[in-house]
Amino acid sequence: MKRLTIIAVFLLAFQLGRGQLAHQLWLNSKEGQKVSVVSNAHSVTIDLAISELENAWLGNAGDTMYLQVARDSLLKNNGFRLAGDTVSANSDIGILYGVFALLRLQKTGSRAEMERSNPSYKRRILNHWDNLDGSVERGYAGNSIFWRKEDPFTVTKSDIKIWKQYGRANASVGINGTVLNNVNASAEILTGRYLRRVKSIADILRPYGIKVYLSVNFASPELLGHLPSADPLNKEVIAWWTQKIDEVYRYVPDFGGFLVKASSEGQPGPQDFGRTHVDGANMLADAMKPHGGIIMWRAFVYSANETDRAKQAYTEFLPFDGKFRDNVIIQVKNGPVDFQPREPFSPLFGAMKHSSVMPEFQITQEYLGHSNYLVFLSTLWEEVLNSDTYQYGSGSTVAKCTDGRLSDQRYTAIAGVANIGLDTNWCGHIFAQANWYAFGRLAWNDRLSSRKVANEWLIQTFLTDSMRRKGPPFVRAWEKQFLVPVQRLMLQSRETTVNTMTPLGLHHIMSANGHYGPGPWWAPKGVRPDWTPPYYHQASKTGIGFDRTKTGSDAVTQYHTPLDSIYNNLATCPENLLLWFHHVPWTYKLKDGQTLWEGLCRHYDKGVKQVREFQQIWSRARGFVDRDRFIAVRKKLEKQYQGARLWKDACIQYFQTYNQMALPSDVEKPAESLRTIQANEFRVRIK
Numbered sequence: 072m073k074r075l076t077i078i079a080v081f082l083l084a085f086q087l088g089r090g091q092l093a094h095q096l097w098l099n100s101k102e103g104q105k106v107s108v109v110s111n112a113h114s115v116t117i118d119l120a121i122s123e124l125e126n127a128w129l130g131n132a133g134d135t136m137y138l139q140v141a142r143d144s145l146l147k148n149n150g151f152r153l154a155g156d157t158v159s160a161n162s163d164i165g166i167l168y169g170v171f172a173l174l175r176l177q178k179t180g181s182r183a184e185m186e187r188s189n190p191s192y193k194r195r196i197l198n199h200w201d202n203l204d205g206s207v208e209r210g211y212a213g214n215s216i217f218w219r220k221e222d223p224f225t226v227t228k229s230d231i232k233i234w235k236q237y238g239r240a241n242a243s244v245g246i247n248g249t250v251l252n253n254v255n256a257s258a259e260i261l262t263g264r265y266l267r268r269v270k271s272i273a274d275i276l277r278p279y280g281i282k283v284y285l286s287v288n289f290a291s292p293e294l295l296g297h298l299p300s301a302d303p304l305n306k307e308v309i310a311w312w313t314q315k316i317d318e319v320y321r322y323v324p325d326f327g328g329f330l331v332k333a334s335s336e337g338q339p340g341p342q343d344f345g346r347t348h349v350d351g352a353n354m355l356a357d358a359m360k361p362h363g364g365i366i367m368w369r370a371f372v373y374s375a376n377e378t379d380r381a382k383q384a385y386t387e388f389l390p391f392d393g394k395f396r397d398n399v400i401i402q403v404k405n406g407p408v409d410f411q412p413r414e415p416f417s418p419l420f421g422a423m424k425h426s427s428v429m430p431e432f433q434i435t436q437e438y439l440g441h442s443n444y445l446v447f448l449s450t451l452w453e454e455v456l457n458s459d460t461y462q463y464g465s466g467s468t469v470a471k472c473t474d475g476r477l478s479d480q481r482y483t484a485i486a487g488v489a490n491i492g493l494d495t496n497w498c499g500h501i502f503a504q505a506n507w508y509a510f511g512r513l514a515w516n517d518r519l520s521s522r523k524v525a526n527e528w529l530i531q532t533f534l535t536d537s538m539r540r541k542g543p544p545f546v547r548a549w550e551k552q553f554l555v556p557v558q559r560l561m562l563q564s565r566e567t568t569v570n571t572m573t574p575l576g577l578h579h580i581m582s583a584n585g586h587y588g589p590g591p592w593w594a595p596k597g598v599r600p601d602w603t604p605p606y607y608h609q610a611s612k613t614g615i616g617f618d619r620t621k622t623g624s625d626a627v628t629q630y631h632t633p634l635d636s637i638y639n640n641l642a643t644c645p646e647n648l649l650l651w652f653h654h655v656p657w658t659y660k661l662k663d664g665q666t667l668w669e670g671l672c673r674h675y676d677k678g679v680k681q682v683r684e685f686q687q688i689w690s691r692a693r694g695f696v697d698r699d700r701f702i703a704v705r706k707k708l709e710k711q712y713q714g715a716r717l718w719k720d721a722c723i724q725y726f727q728t729y730n731q732m733a734l735p736s737d738v739e740k741p742a743e744s745l746r747t748i749q750a751n752e753f754r755v756r757i758k
């Protein structure tokens with residue numbers, strides 16, 4: 072009996088222990104050297120900074136560190152300075168950021184002599200698409216960490232614990248804002264009982280330097296206030312919002328502001344009352360102004376009657392340039408359609424000269440294999456941030472157009488749609504944690520390379536205390552056999568995903584079943600054409616691709632010169648965006664001499680082979696990574712491989728139904744027929 076109890080306790084402890092390393096993200100160091108800390112400031116935030124140092128100090132045992140809050144005119148927006156044994160900043164939060172930076176430098180073996188660091192964007196915000204019933208729209212890592220169906224208003228110990236862990240993880244990479252609920256917002260969020268919970272969350276996150284924001288439903292005055300309309304120019308409506316915003320600030324005095332999805336995908340908005348985005352955004356901005364809050368007004372709009380969805384945000388918003396209040400920021404998705412594996416950057420970046428614009432990235436992998444695929448999104452974001460808009464001549468990158476370097480924006484911000492849920496490992500895939508990490512790092516410094524971000528993340532996440540204890544020869548072997556190949560894998564992973572899903576500028580050809588697998592054929596009668604893949608790929612007997620040239624939809628004209636003509640001209644259009652901008656014959660010759668059809672097949676084939684290589688790289692990593700995480704990633708890679716094959720077989724065979732062309736002989740034959748794939752498409756329902 073006694074023996075059984077011992078075994079049960081052991082098994083329970085083992086279960087509890089499982090996944091814990093993954094839960095600790097990139098902050099799993101616990102066995103620091105002894106360090107004394109002297110601080111000239113005292114607060115909860117400073118205490119957090121001290122405990123981080125005491126936890127993970129990798130300098131000499133017995134060192135003394137000085138934390139100094141002091142005026143430094145070169146530091147801005149909670150920036151910090153590291154110099155020898157001192158971390159200094161203008162604010163306590165700056166000190167916390169500096170401490171995390173110092174520990175990161177120590178752990179990654181970089182030199183930490185002297186560094187002054189200010190953030191690129193003032194507001195670095197996660198957008199949670201969390202519903203009040205606890206489900207997460209496009210979430211693949213379990214339910215919401217903020218909301219739940221059962222007993223929704225009690226703040227439990229485990230709520231507090233996870234909110235603190237969340238705050239710490241965000242602070243470690245400089246994320247300083249969080250929108251707590253879905254952009255498809257329930258009006259309920261503005262009721263007293265929800266606002267009380269918002270207050271509890273804000274109180275926990277405040278010491279970590281994180282402000283809370285809310286998504287609001289534009290029809291709230293009707294839905295909650297029982298007014299006959301939500302017309303933004305109606306006095307009663309204005310009074311309702313003004314009082315509501317005052318109430319929000321009574322709960323959360325440092326509340327950040329509202330995120331608004333209005334007149335978009337069926338959400339209510341000013342257009343329901345014959346008003347404009349400016350009327351709607353400015354009305355809310357005026358009510359926010361006395362409190363210092365901002366309105367993030369989304370530009371994700373497209374109506375059913377425009378012939379090219381990719382043009383709409385620009386067409387609708389550009390005429391309003393200069394008309395928004397200065398506390399309105401237009402939040403623009405990175406591409407003109409919708410978070411595809413590859414899109415050109417949205418032409419709204421670099422177009423608005425007198426309005427603040429902020430990029431919205433998607434950290435959750437809605438269109439990139441959910442949490443089953445290893446895709447390091449940093450390279451996608453880096454590509455967007457470094458894209459040249461030519462707004463003020465060459466060098467006017469998306470980063471510069473949005474972070475205040477090119478225009479004097481009062482507010483600068485960047486948003487990432489979070490991939491976080493209650494799963495033990497937070498993100499569903501261990502490597503999806505890297506995307507949360509990368510978003511924060513790039514938001515802090517939009518000039519960072521993905522190479523550096525991957526390197527930092529891998530070392531902090533996988534080089535555990537126990538591995539370090541094995542000594543320098545082991546660490547060197549670890550670097551050679553784990554760090555180098557896995558970093559290469561990460562840096563390759565986004566392009567591989569493009570190969571496996573949407574090569575050569577294809578886009579939006581996924582299944583309607585959760586936007587997961589392939590579905591280039593999906594076009595039931597009665598569905599809006601711009602929700603169906605054939606609208607985007609335009610495949611026919613003779614060719615494929617969406618003609619956005621001057622003689623087509625003319626979307627190219629939305630880009631500044633010379634990009635408009637670069638994209639317009641078949642000879643100069645980058646091949647990785649070819650079918651985004653052009654409809655070309657199947658026999659069109661690509662730059663390397665093969666036909667478009669051959670090139671397309673070979674991209675899909677290459678994608679499959681690359682995923683197979685990822686599996687091999689990972690299997691060689693055994694011995695350099697703990698068992699739990701090794702197995703978890705191995706299983707996911709197997710799914711990714713199956714997925715890549717399915718995409719290849721589905722897309723190639725489907726396009727063959729148009730062109731009747733043979734498979735190039737070097738391309739692997741399909742494992743499954745198109746008919747079987749289509750029959751199975753909806754058999755397993757994917758959210």
Ligand code: BDP
Nearest residue numbers: 208209254255332371409410
């Ligand atoms: C699309 C998602 C949908 C979101 C929408 C948005 O499929 O769930 O509500 O974007 O960003 O990508 O508003």
